[in-house]
Amino acid sequence: MIKKSNLQIKNLRAAIGSTKILNGVSLQINSGETHIIMGPNGSGKSTLLSVLMGNPKYEVTGGSVVFNKKNLLKMSVTERAQAGIFLGFQHPQAIAGVTFGSFLRLAHNFVAKERDSKAVPIAPGPFANLMREEMSKLKMDQTFIGRFVNEGFSGGEKKKSEILQMALLKPSVAFLDEIDSGLDIDALKTVATEVGTIQKEQGLALVIVSHNPKILDFIEPDKIHIMSKGKIVAQGGKEIVAKIERGGYDALLKN
Amino acid sequence: MPVPKKTKKLLDKTGQTDAFSFKTKTKSFFASKRGLNEDVIREISAQKSEPSWMLDLRLNAYKIFLKKKMPAWGPDLSGIDFNNIHYYVRPQDKVKRSWEEVPSEIKDTFDKLGIPEAERKFLAGTGAQFESEMVYHSLAENLAKQGVIFESTDDALKHHPDIFKKYFGTIVPPADNKFSALNSAVWSGGSFIYVPKGVHVELPLQAYFRINSENMGQFERTLIIADEGSSVHYVEGCTAPTYSSDSLHSAVVEIIVKKGARVQYTTIQNWSSNVYNLVTKRAAAYENAHMYWLDCNLGSKVTMKYPSILLCKPGAKGEIQSLAFAGEGQHQDAGGKVIHLSGNTSSTIISKSISKKGGHSTYRGLVKVVPGASKVKTRVVCDALMLDKASRSDTYPVMDIKEQDVAIAHEATVAKIGEDELFYLMSRGLSEEQAATLIVNGFASPIVKQLPMEYAVELNRLLALEMTGSVG
Numbered sequence: 001m002i003k004k005s006n007l008q009i010k011n012l013r014a015a016i017g018s019t020k021i022l023n024g025v026s027l028q029i030n031s032g033e034t035h036i037i038m039g040p041n042g043s044g045k046s047t048l049l050s051v052l053m054g055n056p057k058y059e060v061t062g063g064s065v066v067f068n069k070k071n072l073l074k075m076s077v078t079e080r081a082q083a084g085i086f087l088g089f090q091h092p093q094a095i096a097g098v099t100f101g102s103f104l105r106l107a108h109n110f111v112a113k114e115r116d117s118k119a120v121p122i123a124p125g126p127f128a129n130l131m132r133e134e135m136s137k138l139k140m141d142q143t144f145i146g147r148f149v150n151e152g153f154s155g156g157e158k159k160k161s162e163i164l165q166m167a168l169l170k171p172s173v174a175f176l177d178e179i180d181s182g183l184d185i186d187a188l189k190t191v192a193t194e195v196g197t198i199q200k201e202q203g204l205a206l207v208i209v210s211h212n213p214k215i216l217d218f219i220e221p222d223k224i225h226i227m228s229k230g231k232i233v234a235q236g237g238k239e240i241v242a243k244i245e246r247g248g249y250d251a252l253l254k255n
Numbered sequence: 256m257p258v259p260k261k262t263k264k265l266l267d268k269t270g271q272t273d274a275f276s277f278k279t280k281t282k283s284f285f286a287s288k289r290g291l292n293e294d295v296i297r298e299i300s301a302q303k304s305e306p307s308w309m310l311d312l313r314l315n316a317y318k319i320f321l322k323k324k325m326p327a328w329g330p331d332l333s334g335i336d337f338n339n340i341h342y343y344v345r346p347q348d349k350v351k352r353s354w355e356e357v358p359s360e361i362k363d364t365f366d367k368l369g370i371p372e373a374e375r376k377f378l379a380g381t382g383a384q385f386e387s388e389m390v391y392h393s394l395a396e397n398l399a400k401q402g403v404i405f406e407s408t409d410d411a412l413k414h415h416p417d418i419f420k421k422y423f424g425t426i427v428p429p430a431d432n433k434f435s436a437l438n439s440a441v442w443s444g445g446s447f448i449y450v451p452k453g454v455h456v457e458l459p460l461q462a463y464f465r466i467n468s469e470n471m472g473q474f475e476r477t478l479i480i481a482d483e484g485s486s487v488h489y490v491e492g493c494t495a496p497t498y499s500s501d502s503l504h505s506a507v508v509e510i511i512v513k514k515g516a517r518v519q520y521t522t523i524q525n526w527s528s529n530v531y532n533l534v535t536k537r538a539a540a541y542e543n544a545h546m547y548w549l550d551c552n553l554g555s556k557v558t559m560k561y562p563s564i565l566l567c568k569p570g571a572k573g574e575i576q577s578l579a580f581a582g583e584g585q586h587q588d589a590g591g592k593v594i595h596l597s598g599n600t601s602s603t604i605i606s607k608s609i610s611k612k613g614g615h616s617t618y619r620g621l622v623k624v625v626p627g628a629s630k631v632k633t634r635v636v637c638d639a640l641m642l643d644k645a646s647r648s649d650t651y652p653v654m655d656i657k658e659q660d661v662a663i664a665h666e667a668t669v670a671k672i673g674e675d676e677l678f679y680l681m682s683r684g685l686s687e688e689q690a691a692t693l694i695v696n697g698f699a700s701p702i703v704k705q706l707p708m709e710y711a712v713e714l715n716r717l718l719a720l721e722m723t724g725s726v727g
Contacts, residue, residue, distance in 0.1 A: 053682050056674060081684035093679040097697030103680075106693070111684035148697070169683060 004031045005068055005084060005172035005205055007052075013062035013230075014051045021047045023230035024063065027207075029173065034199070034206045034219060038241070039227035040249045045209040046090060048227070049175040053087040054080050067173070082114040086171030088162040090178040090209075094150040100161065101128060101145035108168055134167045137197075139190050155182025163191055167198050173205045180215045192218030213241045228253055290338040293317065296440055299343045303409055303443075306416065316429035316439035323433035329619070330557045330586045335531050340503050342441040342474070398456065403487075404449040405460055408476050411447030418449060422480055426509035426537050426565075435535045438474050438507040445475030445506065450485040450516075459488040459521070459707055477508040481516035481544075488519040490707065502556075503531050510538035510546065514568070517545040523710055525717065526555035528584065537563040543570035549705055550577040551714060552587055553721065561619060563592035566600035573602040578702040580721055581614030581646070590620040590651075593633065598658075601632040607702055608639045609695055610646035611721070617649045622656070622663070629660035639669045640698045642691065692722040 007029040014022040021044045029035060037045050051058050052065065054077040065072040072080060095103065105127045112119040122130070128145055135144060138160045150158055159179055166174055176195070180188055196219065199206055208219065216238060224241060226234040226249070234240060234252060243252050296317055300310040325332055398405055404415060412419050429439035450456055481487055504526065512518045518538065526532050532555040540546040548562035564573035575591030587610075593602040608616035618637040639648035650667055672694055680690035696703075696715055703711050 053678075055678055057678075077678060077681040078684060078686050081682055087682050089679065089682075093673075093676045095676060095680070095694060095697055097700035098693055103693065104683075106689070107680075107683040107685055110686075110689070114684065165683065 004203070006030050006066075007068075007072075007173055007205065008066045009052070009063070010065075011063040012048070012051070012060070012065060014047060014058045014060050016047075016058055020061070021058070021230055022051065025227075025230070025232055026063075027225065027232065029205045029207060031172065031203045031205050032199070033222045034208070035223050035225060036215070036219070036221040037207065037209045037225045037227055037232075038211070038213075038244070043227040044230040045227050046177050047230075049087055049177050049207065049209060052175060053077060053085060081169075081171075082111055084115075084170075084172035086166050086169060086174040088159075088166060088174065088176040088179050090181070092150045092153075092158050092162060094148070094153075096148055096151055098149050099146055100149050101131060103149050104131065104165060104168060107165075111169055130168065131164070134164050137194050138164055139187075140164065156184065156187045159183055159191060160187070163194060163198075167194070170202055171204065172202070174207070176206065176208045178209055178211065180210055180212050185214075188214065189218055195219065213245055216241060226252060289341060291317070291340070291342050291441065295342055299441060299443065302343070303412075305412065308420065309412065312424065312429070313440045313442075316436045319430050320433060320436035320440055323430075323436055325433060326559075329559055330588045330615075330617070332531065332533075332557065334556070335503055340473075343443060401454050401456075402451040403454060403456060404447065406447050408445040408447045408478060409443065411478075415447075415449070418480070419447070419478070422478060422509070422511055424509075426511065426539050427507050427535050431535060434505045434533045435507050438476060438505050438535070441474045442476035442507065443474055445477040445508075446479075446489065446491075447477070448479040448487060448489060450481045450487045452482045453484045454482075455485065456487040459490045459519075461490045473504045475506045477506070479508075479510045479518060479520070481510075481512050481518045483513045484515040485513075486517040488521065490710070491520070491522045492524040502529050504533070504555075505531075506534045506536075508534070508536040510536075512538060512540040512544040512546045512571075514542040514544060516541075517547070519547040519549065520562075521549040521706065521710070523551045523706070523714060524555075525553040526558075528554060528556055528582075530555045532558040532560065534558075534560045536560065537565065538573075539565045539567055540571040540573060542568035543572075544568075545572045545574075547574040548576070548591065549702070550575070550589070551702065551706070552578070552589055553580045553717065554582075555585060555587075557586045557588065559588045561590050561592050561621075563594070564602065565594050565596055566602065567596050569597050569599040571597065571600045573600075574605075575603070576605045576702050576705060577607070578699055579606075579608040579616050580718065581608065581610045581616040582721060583612040583614060586615040586617070588617040588619055590618045590637075592621040593623070595622075595624040595628045595631045595633070598627065598629040598631060600628070603633070604635045604637075605702070606637040607699060608637075608648060609642070609698065610639070610648055611642035613643075613645040613647075615647045615649075617651065618667075619651045621653045624656045624658045624661055626657040628658050631658065631661040633661070634664040636666045638667070638698070640695065641669070641671045642695075644671075688722060692719050695722060 009025055009027040012022055012025045025048055039045055047058060051060060054075065060073055067083065075083065105122065105124060109121040131145055132142060135142060140160050144161065150161065153161060159182060162179065179191065183191060192215065198204060224236055225232045226240060293314060296313050297310065300313055404411065406414065424439065427435050429436045448460060479489060510518055510520065536548065538546040546564050550560065550562055552558050552560065562575050564575065566573050573593050577589050577591060579587035579589045581587040587608060590606055591604045593604065595602065602622065604620055606618045606620065608618060610616045616639060620635060622633050622635060624631050635652055637650055637652065641648055648669055652665060652667065654663065656663065672691055676694055677687060677690050680693060681687060695718055699718060703714050706714060
């Protein structure tokens with residue numbers, strides 16, 4: 001049975017040093033929903049996702065975030081991940097000398113144990129099989145298991161590896177930061193289809209930050225949010241995107 | 256503290272039932288001889304019934320030791336009190352150290368590493384025997400059939416005087432430095448290995464298989480001779496912390512790698528944090544010979560160790576790989592030296608250091624190419640990883656190249672564990688400590704994966720242990 005999740009963001013404000021980046025963001029997200037956030041460069045889209053994951057670089061200066069009745073802002077990064085929050089990074093970090101397979105197994109077993117104390121850790125062999133199964137769905141090269149985490153991965157490989165991690169760590173809310181950048185049209189289709197499948201299977205709530213309206217060809221959003229200057233300034237359906245495509249963000253923001 | 260049953264049984268078998276009740280005796284022994292003079296050296300030599308040439312060598316080395324100044328270019332050695340050290344501990348005295356005297360932090364680490372009880376006693380210098388004795392006997396028989404000599408250095412001086420005298424002190428002469436002079440004056444224990452022409456020793460030879468000898472001595476002396484076309488891998492130490500009640504460990508290792516031979520010398524040491532670990536290690540490699548030092552250093556108060564290779568003839572190849580971990584209050588001053596004495600020789604030095612909680616690690620290296628040694632290839636890589644702002648890392652790579660026709664590569668990196676890397680790993684559900692440990696293991700892995708499997712596993716476990724409580 002799929003556990004229902006709910007994330008309520010109210011008037012969230014955040015800064016890096018003395019620079020204010022989020023100026024009061026409010027958003028409600030439920031299991032199974034898909035939200036897409038668009039907006040001009042520097043509008044605070046990536047920061048919003050990073051702050052929700054708990055990046056210590058940013059200081060939360062106001063507002064509240066409640067995740068399944070708990071105060072998310074009081075939780076550490078580790079606790080947020082264990083509670084079911086996932087962030088697909090725009091620029092995933094390379095970790096030299098650590099193989100992708102061993103890292104992901106460690107994380108998987110640790111998270112599984114935290115979520116259910118009776119969970120039995122999966123051994124390297126069976127875990128590699130799980131990875132291979134998911135990797136073939138994402139059309140990834142099988143040698144990934146033995147490669148170092150994100151080291152020398154191409155742009156597309158990095159994005160696929162983020163989705164692979166999401167598939168195996170089984171979050172209930174996933175933030176995907178520009179998951180479509182650096183992907184060619186075939187890879188975008190593969191990734192978007194797989195994200196959709198995972199969402200259906202796991203009842204995932206999705207928040208996708210994107211620059212590219214092309215993603216709407218493959219993912220059907222429940223809501224599209226337009227961010228500008230650290231705030232959500234417009235919300236709607238696909239018709240908003242049509243407007244942007246015609247006149248750019250300027251046309252939309254003038255109204 | 257009662258003696259654990261398993262240990263009691265083992266000690267009963269070996270007639271060492273009283274190994275835990277020598278506390279008063281140990282005390283009286285400790286009160287007796289400290290400090291060094293000619294009489295102490297004469298006594299050491301007499302105890303061992305040595306030939307007169309060795310006594311002369313010791314006495315001469317002692318004179319050199321007195322004349323030589325302390326090295327002033329490196330770590331602070333002012334804490335060494337030469338008058339407060341036992342320079343010779345007779346084997347029969349050695350086993351009488353009581354288990355109660357072993358610091359609790361070391362016992363804890365034994366627990367965490369899951370080291371068998373009997374082995375712990377041995378490693379802590381409180382036990383005389385342990386279970387792998389039988390393994391050693393069958394190994395020794397097999398080696399003897401091939402003409403391989405693998406004995407304690409003391410025994411080898413008695414049993415093989417000719418070959419001993421021919422090579423002893425030729426690679427590291429007493430006058431090399433103050434501590435090689437000290438070692439030459441008071442050496443005791445260590446391993447002697449001779450591998451005959453064309454013989455390949457398949458399994459790594461390990462010092463701790465030599466039971467009842469003094470391989471854990473503080474002034475051990477190791478001499479390895481690999482004859483033409485032979486090969487051998489020697490493993491020194493283990494990941495368990497080596498407890499020493501005295502504060503100075505000063506060993507000398509000499510290796511001769513003859514034409515077409517290959518020697519690998521692997522060290523994993525984890526000294527207790529009161530020890531000054533000052534070691535001189537040098538090898539000479541001849542035509543098409545291959546010398547490989549693999550050196551992993553944890554623990555100690557100060558370690559100064561720069562495994563060296565003299566590349567004497569064309570085709571000789573030298574490799575030095577080292578890993579150092581400097582924790583709180585520790586200074587790891589390590590690196591390597593390669594002297595290209597002949598053309599057409601090649602060398603690689605790879606050094607990695609990790610510092611945490613104010614630990615200080617230094618890479619100190621020398622690559623020297625003498626005039627006329629053309630077509631030399633050398634590559635030096637040193638990487639440092641610091642876990643916090645309080646830690647320190649220095650690099651002193653010296654290149655002394657007196658020849659034009661050479662290929663030299665040098666890379667150095669210094670990195671702090673990055674907030675971004677930690678955030679990425681923690682966003683996958685790992686704790687901060689797990690994330691930092693993973694980064695450290697990844698950093699060390701190019702060196703660790705060169706180790707024999709069981710050591711690699713142990714070292715990774717030990718690195719994880721070092722990381723416990725080091726974050727936050």
